[in-house]
Every structure is written in structure tokens, then in C-alpha cells.
Amino acid sequence: MEKTLKMIQSVSSSCTKIDAADVMVSVDKKDLHKVCEALYKDGWDYLINLTAVDNVENIEIVYHISKSSDMEKFMVLKTNTTDVENPIIETVSDIWKSANLYEREAYDFFGVRFLNHPDMRRLFLRPDWVGYPLRKNYDNTPNEGIPSKVHDMDACEDVPSITLDRHGEIVENHTKLFGRNEYVVNFGPQHPSTHGVLHLRVSLEGETIKKIDPNFGYIHRGIEKMMESMTYPQMLFLTERLDYLCGSMNRHALCMCVEKAMGLEIPKRAEYIRTIFDELNRIASHLIGWACMCNDMGSITAFIYGMRDREKIMDIFQETAGGRLMTNYYVIGGVAQDIHPNFVNRVKEFIPYLRKMIKEYHTLFTGNPIARGRMINCGLLKKEDAIALGMSGPNGRASGWHCDVRKIAPYAAYSEVDFKEILHDGGDTIDRYMIRLEEIEESLKIIEQLIDKIPEGDFRAKVPAIVKVPAGEYYQRVENARGDFGVYLKSTGDKSPYRIKFRSPSMVAVSGLDPICRDTKIADLIMIGGSLDYVIPCIDR
Amino acid sequence: MLEVGGILSWIHEALSSSCPEWLTLLIEYVLIGVGFLALYALIALILILLERKVCAYYQCRLGPMRAGFWGLLQPFADMIKILMKEIIPLLKNDKFLFFTALFLVIIGSLCTFGALQFSKDLVGIDFNVGVFYVLAISSLGVLGILLAGWSSNNKYTMIGAMRAGAQLVSYELSSGLSLLTIVILGGTMQLSGLIEAQSETWFLFQTPFTWIAMVIYLIAGHAETNRGPFDLPEAESELTAGYHIEYSGITFGLFYVGEYVNMFTIAGIGTMVFLGGWQPFHINAEWAAGFNGVMDMIPTWLWFFAKAFGLVMLSLWVRWSFPRLRIDQLLHLEWKILMPISLLNMLLMALWVTVLVPLFA
């Protein structure tokens, strides 16, 4: 880390180290691109997250960067611009591909325009939206600044970008997203297999896909903005509405973030219960992922089988936590209630049942020559691309990228269990398909190891009546079923956060659709979409 | 006996004794027409219920349970609902072709249905080129589907129609070739003649090549009905509903009914050509005379429907077990696997009939 710091300092004189514990470096915006390039050359090739923060007097961009070969460490790079009226910062999307969407998001919500970014459209909001909602001075009276309808559909096709001309002046360029003669088909927002309200505009040539433009924001609820006005216990329930298929894990991330910031010690019992719940949730999510992918490929029977077996997990959740998808089980300091007396037995019954069912899944679907013929050598994602796109989780592991946060930075009880991180090296659809079923088995192993060893004791630590997080910035990663889920929390010491941002593994998965699906068929797009297993509410926070 | 022939001849006699000949014929034609339409609708309803129930059972569900006992009235409820639904007019499409397409599909399906021979006496059309007729008239549906996709003025229907065109035209080949294999064996194109030739032993048990022909026919026929792993034209997870997205109410209902009856028609033709149609199962041996007698007791229409529904069940089983093919896999399967095999099969069958059989006779 010291070496990296020295390296950055040699590139940029403006670099200052802010925090002693984590490596948190502030860079002048002039030197940003240079520093990032140097970092990239040094092996920092994985941009975890990019967050914009409105500090009123300036707008700050926070980069969380990591090395794909050594994900345990990550550094926080910061830059800011004091020009609040017209903030312009140089893009890093030419260095890290994953920055593309993150920067569009920052533009959408904070009005930060990125120099040389190829596509400075809004990401979630409509092109004619007035104002930048996550700014602190945004007027959020209802129906203010929202035009009734888009009058000019061409506005949606218009791609602005800003570059510097020869004299160093900023010029705005406009290009069209699709050519006049392209056969553009809208997949979504109401489409049976976009896994939510995702809108893909697909340029076709016959059956072959030429270009995909994802379009988000149909169910954007402004969760990050809402949370800024909520207390910490209040906002927990919103995390489960992000990625509803792994709600517990998202909630775990926020709980851990707050707990670590407050320096709370979590009882062992709570940690064990949380780990078991996380793994059950992962199984449920992977079952749905598998089932939906089969459904996308036309095998509705397999879909129903997946749903049938997931129902058993939902029952276990409901018995202990009282909720099915939205378990509302984790609270700051532990879990809300002790486990139900039946919990252990039910889980123990479930494990052998699911093992048997997974064998059936393999016979029914994995072995099927039609399915194999469709999946093998289709939708190739190379390891480098996965890292560049930031596509962590099962999708990254299918490409051979060791990126399991449970292994890299163990949290809860993961350091105490013995499990394997499943790695495939093909990176095609069948690898992404297989990895989910294999991870279910690994999760079963984890649960098996923990279920008998849940320690006695409190299930919840003593928490102050009013939860206040000390001033500072915190970042907590967890491995949710779709990948590296992160919470960035900036607190001013108040009882609600100053800025909160979630790293959505689904968003990077969707951003990978275009490079993966080029020159495949329509049917492959649907299948690859299923194999990437994205959940749209996680994108449309 | 439970044969329908007696009733039919009784009606005929009653009519001809009281009416002049032309009136008798007219009334009989109308009666037959109405009867066929009623049977057509009834089979569609049965199949819809069967499909929903069987699919549910394969998926560990119960299926419709609320309309009538065990959900038996569900298709009637569906029918009433769909009849009451609005036919939503489209703004910018070719209205004439839009509705012509529908009728082409339904006429194609109905005319093929008419060629089925339900029992010894219940025969609609029986040309001397029956097989040829069936092949020709069933292709009318392709035209309808293509037109439907084109005239809806929608990108999804367009893709669906193009897929349907490619698929149906290809699979027509193998199903035609496998039927021709049987024509070689039976020595006639007349469907009643083919069934007559199976009175001792069904074609299925006459030569090994019939087995191959039957498997290929069932695969190709399954593909022609746009079902199962071959439902690309309407691939609901890809094209939402394919060529019939823009059809609503009963216009959609007719596509739906047409598709289901096509499934039955394919099974029916398969029954007639490979499984002896309405012919009972006989064991061609001295000692089995008693057994054959028992088999003869079962009415012939029951034989036909049992066999046809057996094939329908097989097709449902396949449909609910497999994922959908991709368009290139689909064409690969037809042109590189089914077509060469069925050509070879036909050649072998011709050799069997012309060389081997006379040699041993």
C-alpha cells in the first residue's frame, strides 16, 4: 500500500493521503486521469464503485479501486470539483469499462459531466428531466419539473458527449444511438424475460444482434435519496427492496456497515444465524436464477421445479423471521428474533431434499442436448473482460476470476467454515449455468457445518436507543447472490446518513450484455440475460 | 355394437324415404358439415383442458380446479371469456390480410381435420390421393402464419412469422418424406386403402423402417404444430407471443384452437398411417384368435381416439420436458439429421418393397 501511495505521489503532486487506516487518497481533478492510468498499470484493474457526493461547497467523486488479483485490499480515491454549477471531471471509463454506467449515473443524479465520456445520456431519468435529484439543493416537491410526456422521441436517441477541442475549450458533440436503417426492437420494459422492468433496445440484423442499449429507471424509487432522510433502523427495510431475491444479504451489508462504523460487537449466535440465513437466501436466489434461465430457454417445467423447491426455503424464512422475500430479520446489532425452535430441524430436512432435487435438475436440464447445444460456446466472457466490466460474483467466477468476497474478506462466520470457491474457466453460458448449481451445493455444505454449531447466547447486542454513526466514510462489501454488493456510507455523525450508495452487481451484469451478446441470436440474448441473472430493482435503486 | 355406422345409415334411409334425392343430399351435407365443426370444437376444448391438466401434473401442480368438478368446465369458461373479449383494431396494418391470415390458418386446419377417418364408417373425405391432399392442405397454415406476422405491422410478429416460415417449410419435407415411405409400403395414396392394408398387422410392426419413419414423422409433425421444443414462432420468452401478438379476443382464440386441433390432426394422421387407424390390435397368429376377437369387440372409433390421444399425450410429454431450440439448431436438426435419415429410410423402404419382399415371397 505504501508503495502504491508513493507511486501515486510520483505521478501527481496534488495527491494527499487522508486517512491513516484505509488508504484514502485525494487527487486534484487535473491529475485524476494520469493517476488512474498509473494505478491501472500497477494492477489496480477493478473499479469496484464510483460514487458522487454533494458536499454543497463542492462535488466529490469517490472511486473504490481494487486489484483483481488481490481483492482483499481496496483503496479509495477521491477527487472533487468546486464548480457546483457546471461540474466537469475527466472520465475514467476508458481505463475501467465499468465506469461507463457509474459515470452516467453520477451525471444523472449530480449533474457531473465527464469529459471524453462517449455517452453522457442520463441513465435512469428521462432526457428532459429538470435538475439533479440527489443534489442536496434539489427541490423535490412532487410534480415539480416533471414534464407530462416525452414530446420528442428523438431526444432519447441523442447521445451527447463532451470533449476538449484543440484550444482546450469544451465542445459538446451529439451523435445518434442508432443509424436510420437499423432494425431496432424494444425488448421490454414489459417483456416476459427481462427479469423485471428492464428496457433493452436491440439492433437486429435478421436474428442476429448487432447492438444493445440498456435503458434503466422504470422502477427507480430513489432509495438512496430516501435513506438520507431516514434513521438507520428505519432505512434497513429498504435494502431488501433493492435486490429482492437476496434481500437478507443486502440488509446484512448495511447492518455490518453501520455496526462496524459504530464499533458494535455482534454476538456469535447472531453471526451464525446470519450466515445460515445468507446461505439459504443464496440458495433461494440461485434456484430462481436457474429456474428463470430454464424458463428463458423455454423449459417451463424446470422453472416450476425451481420455484417449488425454493418455496421450502421461503417457509423456513417465514417460520423464523415472519417474512418470505422481505424477511426483515437482521437489525443493527444482530437479528430481530431468536430462531424458531423448528428452524434447525427444517433446515436439516431441507439439505438432503435439495441435494436429491439438484441431481434431478442435472438430469432434466443440464444433460439435455438441446440445452447443451445452446449453452456451450455461446456468450463468451473472457476473464479480462469480466474484470474490466467489474462483473464479479458467479458471472466473474465462471470466467475464472477469483472474486468471492466470502473468501477474500470473510465476514460473519465465513472464516470458520470450510467451503470451496467454485471457479470455472470457460466463461461461456454453460459455465455461468453450472456455477449456480454448484454454488448451491457449496452453500448446503456451509449450512451443514454451521447448523449444529449455533452457539448459545444473545442474538442481539445492546444497541443505543438512537443509532448514530460517527462521522466518516465507510464501505462494506458482502457477497450476495449476484456478486460483490457494497454499501458506501458517508456520515456526518447524525442519526441519518449524509450519503449512501449501493454498488449493484446487477448493473454491471447488464452493462455486460452488449459486449457478450454481439453477433449472437435473439434466443441467445434471452438465455445470456438469464445466465447473468440480474435483478432490475437493484439497478433502479 | 357401438358403431356409429348404424345410426348414419338409419338417418340416410329416413331422409331418402321422405325427401327427394337432392334434398337428402343437401341435408346430409349440412349435417356432416355441422357435425364436423362440432367435433372440431369439441376436440379443441378437450385438448385445451388436457394440455392444461397434463402440463400441470408434469410440473407438480394441479392445474385448473375451480370451474366445475376437477376443473372440467375450464375450457368452456375460457371459451365464453374469449368470445366476450373485444377484438382490438390496429391502427396501421393491412386489415384485409390481417383477417385473411386467420381464416387461412383455420381453413387449413379444418380441411386437414376433415381427412381423418374416425371409425370404420365415420369418414369425411377419402380421395384416392388422400396423403397428397393432407400434405397439400396442411401447408395452407404456413401461409396464414406468414401473413399474420406480416400484416400485424409489428417487429415481434415479423420475426415470429419469418421463423415460422423457415421452420414449417423445412419440417414439411421430413413429414412428407416419412408419409411417402409408408405410401411405398402400402402401395396406395388413399387413406382408407392404407388403413385397409393394416387390418392384419399395423404398418408399425411390418417393417423396421416404419419405426424410423414414425419417429421422424412425429418429430416433424410436432414441429409443424409450433409446439414443444419447436415453439420458436411464438417463443413466449423471446418474442412474447410471436406471430399472433396483435390478435385479440376470438381472433386469437381461433389461432389457439387451430393450433390445438392441428396437434390432434397430426396425431390422427400418424395413427392412420402407422398405427392402423381405427383397426383393432391384432396378433397375426393362430393361437391369438380369441384375443383378436376381444379386440374386435371394442368399437373402431374408440380405437382411433385412443391411439390418437396416446400420440397427443406423447407430444405433451415432450413439450413439457424440453427447452426450446434455437433457430440454427432447428434447421440443423431438420436439414442435417432428419432429412438425410428420412431420405435414406425411404430408399431402404423402396428396396424392401421392390427387392426383399418379392425375393422371399
Place this chain on the structure above:
Amino acid sequence: MKKYIKDLFSGIYALLQGMYITNLNFWRPKVTEQYPEDRQTARQFERFRGELVFDMNDQNEHKCIACGLCARNCPNQSLEVITKSITTEDGKTKKVLDKFLYDLGSCTFCSVCTQSCAQKAIKWTNNFEHAVFNRSALVKQLNPEGSKAIERKPAVAAPKAAPAAGQNENQQ
């Protein structure tokens, strides 16, 4: 050619195996729950959060002291505590509960209210049949007419519910 034939037969074998699995499930007991018919026997989990109710005793008394903590902690403002002042026998004015309004329509069942209630006055029931024809019918008054808070002896004026092990108390 040999591979072609081998692929063909292994493909057919795998397809038949898939059909075997669906056939297996054809004969298995079905998992469908026939909801309106099995209302009485349907599995219910006692912790299921269906609807918020007051924990009443048989004398038509509740435990709410109208502190308003739940309403303040609710993320969606779906609780409203309306208080009134009454004069007790010994001449003191006292703030008691008038109406406790619960808007089921905006409730997210997050349990923050029940966790923050120090008196354990509100709890969840399993009732999940909430459908009504009018949205205003979803706003429910939780304290029945004529009910009153449990009289507490003056000695325990500020009762503390004995904190259960590990239970968080959001008392202020």
C-alpha cells in the same frame, strides 16, 4: 460419421432421461395449495406478519401509553397516535390514547414499530386477507371503542418491561 451416430444416440438417451424426470414428477404428490378451500387447514407460521393489532386483554384493556414512539419510528408514517387529555380522580391531567390509526395500505411490515414499543402494546397477527374495495377502509383504528389502557399502580409509574435476553430496548 461414427461421431454423428454416437451423438445422435447419446442425444436421444439424454432426452429420454429428461422425459423420465418429468414422468417421475407426474406421479408425485402435487404441491399446489388450494387457497380458499384450505383456509382452515392452511399452514400458518405464528411469526408471520399479517396485520398490526393491539395486544388486548379480556377486560378490553390495552397497554398503550400513547408515547408515540412507534409513529415516530415508522418509516412510512403509517401509524398515527392521537392523544387526548383527561383529568384523573386525583385532579391531575393525563395524556391518554384517543385513537391509534394504522394505515395498512402504506405499511411495509418492517416491524420497527413493534420493536420500538417498550410496552409491547402492539403485535402482529397472521391475518393476511386484507382485500377491501376502498382504500380508506385500510386505515384501521387499533384501539376498539370503549377500550382503555391498563391501570397501573402508582408505585410502578414508569414501568420497565423487563428486557429479555439480547432484546433491544429503544426506550428513551
